[in-house]
Amino acid sequence: MLKKKITYTDFNGNKREENFYFNFTKAEAAELQASCPEGYAEKLTALGNAEEPNAKELIAVFKEIILGAYGIKSDDGTRFMKSKEISDGFYQTEAYSNLFFELAENAEAAAEFINSVMPIEKPVLSAT
Numbered sequence: 001m002l003k004k005k006i007t008y009t010d011f012n013g014n015k016r017e018e019n020f021y022f023n024f025t026k027a028e029a030a031e032l033q034a035s036c037p038e039g040y041a042e043k044l045t046a047l048g049n050a051e052e053p054n055a056k057e058l059i060a061v062f063k064e065i066i067l068g069a070y071g072i073k074s075d076d077g078t079r080f081m082k083s084k085e086i087s088d089g090f091y092q093t094e095a096y097s098n099l100f101f102e103l104a105e106n107a108e109a110a111a112e113f114i115n116s117v118m119p120i121e122k123p124v125l126s127a128t
Helices: 026-034 040-049 055-069 084-091 094-105 107-117
Strands: 002-009 015-022 070-073
Touching: 002 094, 002 107, 015 070, 015 094, 015 107, 026 040, 040 055, 040 107, 055 070, 055 084, 055 094, 055 107, 070 084, 084 094, 094 107
Parallel strands: none
Antiparallel strands: 002 015
């Protein structure tokens, strides 16, 4: 699980700094991996290594990973709650936008984020 502090300005003009949580369970990671004929990890590697990445596909992948990993940890730590409503709520904040551009503009930050939220031993994505 990744706990990420994001600073953003809300729609009332207030500067905020909040902790947000991101995680994929092993089951969710397996579903992602199976969602692509070539495997999700291989898809990410190919996107990361492309000389001219497909911008539309890159945007879709970042959105899928960020919103798929986002959730709210229960107070007792037994559950990590995710739903369309929860991810939509996060998507509608500038915190999402700031995180999205951080990952889109910095390959190392993107690799670190993805590898931090995936529950596997071997890194999924490398910045090199």
